Amino acid sequence: MRSYALLVHPSANRVYADASVSLTVAELGVLASTRLEGRLGEASPTRIAGVPYLAFDGDLTAADLILIGDVSTAMALFERGGEMLRPVELSRRDRFDDDLLTILKYPGKTNEVFTKLLLNVTVWSGREREAPLRILDPMCGRGTTLNQVLMNGWHAAGVDVDDRDFDTYAAFLRKWLKDKRLKHSVEINPLRREGARLGRRFHAEVGATKEEWKAGRALNVDVANTDTVHTRAVHQAASFDAVVTDAPYGVQHGSRSGGRLARSPLDLLREAVPVWAEVLRPGGAMGIAWNVRVAARDEALGILAGAGLEPLDAGPYRALEHRVDHAIQRDVLVARKPRPTPV
Ligand SMILES: C[S@@+](CC[C@H](N)C(=O)[O-])C[C@H]1O[C@@H](n2cnc3c(N)ncnc32)[C@H](O)[C@@H]1O
Incomplete structure (x- = not known):
C-alpha cells in the first residue's frame, strides 16, 4: 500500500463553499466501493505545510490512476514518502478543449x-x-x-x-x-x-x-x-x-x-x-x-x-x-x- 495526497482544485470551493472537501471524500468513497474496491483506502482531510489535501492509502495501477484523475475536483496527486511529496501524473481523459x-x-x-x-x-x-x-x-x-x-x-x-x-x-x-x-x-x-x-x-x-x-x-x-x-x-x-x-x-x-x-x-x-x-x-x-x-x-x-x-x-x-x-x-x-x- 502506498500513501497519497490529493490536492483539491481551489475553484471547487467557489462552487460548493465548505462542501468541496467532504463531497470529494464521498466521491472517492464511491470509487473505493466500486471500480477500485480493495485497492483504495478511505480518504481523509489533512494539511501539509498549511495546504489542505485529501490523504488516502492505495494500491493503484496506472489504469486506477486514470480514475483518480477523473475525480471532479482533482487538481494534482502526490505520493507521500516521509516528509516528501512525489508528483504522480494524473492522465486526463479530456478529448476536447475545456x-x-x-x-x-x-x-x-x-x-x-x-x-x-x-x-x-x-x-x-x-x-x-x-x-x-x-x-x-x-x-x-x-x-x-x-x-x-x-x-x-x-x-x-x-x-x-x-x-x-x-x-x-x-x-x-x-x-x-x-x-x-x-x-x-x-x-x-x-x-x-x-x-x-x-x-x-x-x-x-x-x-x-x-x-x-x-x-x-x-x-x-x-x-x-x-x-x-x-x-x-x-x-x-x-x-x-x-x-x-x-x-x-x-x-x-x-x-x-x-x-x-x-x-x-x-x-x-x-x-x-x-x-x-x-x-x-x-x-x-x-x-x-x-x-x-x-x-x-x-x-x-x-x-x-x-x-x-x-x-x-x-x-x-x-x-x-x-x-x-x-x-x-x-x-x-x-x-x-x-x-x-x-x-
Ligand atoms: C435543473 S435543470 C437541468 C439543467 C442542466 N443540467 C443544464 O446544466 O443545463 C432541469 C431541466 O429539466 C427540464 N425539464 C423539466 N420538466 C421536463 C420534462 N417533463 N421533460 C423534459 N425536460 C424537462 C427543464 O427544461 C430543465 O432544463
Whole structure:
C-alpha cells in the first residue's frame, strides 16, 4: 500500500463553499466501493505545510490512476514518502478543449464540477463496459452533462422539453464545433412517432480527431426536444450504460416557466423514472440530483425501487448532500438496474 495526497482544485470551493472537501471524500468513497474496491483506502482531510489535501492509502495501477484523475475536483496527486511529496501524473481523459464545458453560462445551469461528480458516481456504480459508453441525460437543459460526456470521449444523448434550451444548445454546439475546426455533421429534424409530432431532434456526429472521423469513429450527440416521458419513443430499450440527470428543483429559473414544466418534481420522477429505467442496460446505473426541499430522500429512492432498480444507499452514497443556495439543498440518488439472474 502506498500513501497519497490529493490536492483539491481551489475553484471547487467557489462552487460548493465548505462542501468541496467532504463531497470529494464521498466521491472517492464511491470509487473505493466500486471500480477500485480493495485497492483504495478511505480518504481523509489533512494539511501539509498549511495546504489542505485529501490523504488516502492505495494500491493503484496506472489504469486506477486514470480514475483518480477523473475525480471532479482533482487538481494534482502526490505520493507521500516521509516528509516528501512525489508528483504522480494524473492522465486526463479530456478529448476536447475545456471551454466546451465553460463557455455557456445561464441561469439554471448545473455547475460543471457537480455535473462531473454526478456522472462519475453514476458510471462507476454500473457494470464496467468498454468505451465509448452511451450516456443519457433525460432532462439535459443546455447540455452541461452532454458536454462532459463528450469530453470523456463517449456518446451523449439528451431530452429536454424546453424549446429555448434546445435551440441554445444546438446553436452553441454547432458554432463551437465550427470554431474548433473539428470534423462534424449536424442536423435538426422533426421528431415523429406513429404519425404524431413529438417535437424536434438534433443529431451531431463529431470527430475528436481527423483520424477517428475518417475511421468512422465519430462521437454522437443526440438531443430530443420533447417531454422526457416520451424518451422510449426516441431511444431503444436497454440502450444506455447510464442515465444521469439534475432534476428540476421546484424553483423557477429565468428561462423555465409554466406549461409542462409546472409538474411537481416528484410527480415528474414518478412518471419518468420507469421510462428511463427501460432505456438503461441491465447492470447500468441511474444517477439523479434533486432538491431535498421538494422531496425526502426515502420518498425519491422509493420511486427508483418501484421502477425495479436497486438503490445504492450506504456509506458514501449517503454523504453527497450539499447546499446550493437558500432554496436548494441538493442530494444525489444512485440506483442500479439488476442483471437478469441466469437460469
Ligand atoms: C435543473 S435543470 C437541468 C439543467 C442542466 N443540467 C443544464 O446544466 O443545463 C432541469 C431541466 O429539466 C427540464 N425539464 C423539466 N420538466 C421536463 C420534462 N417533463 N421533460 C423534459 N425536460 C424537462 C427543464 O427544461 C430543465 O432544463
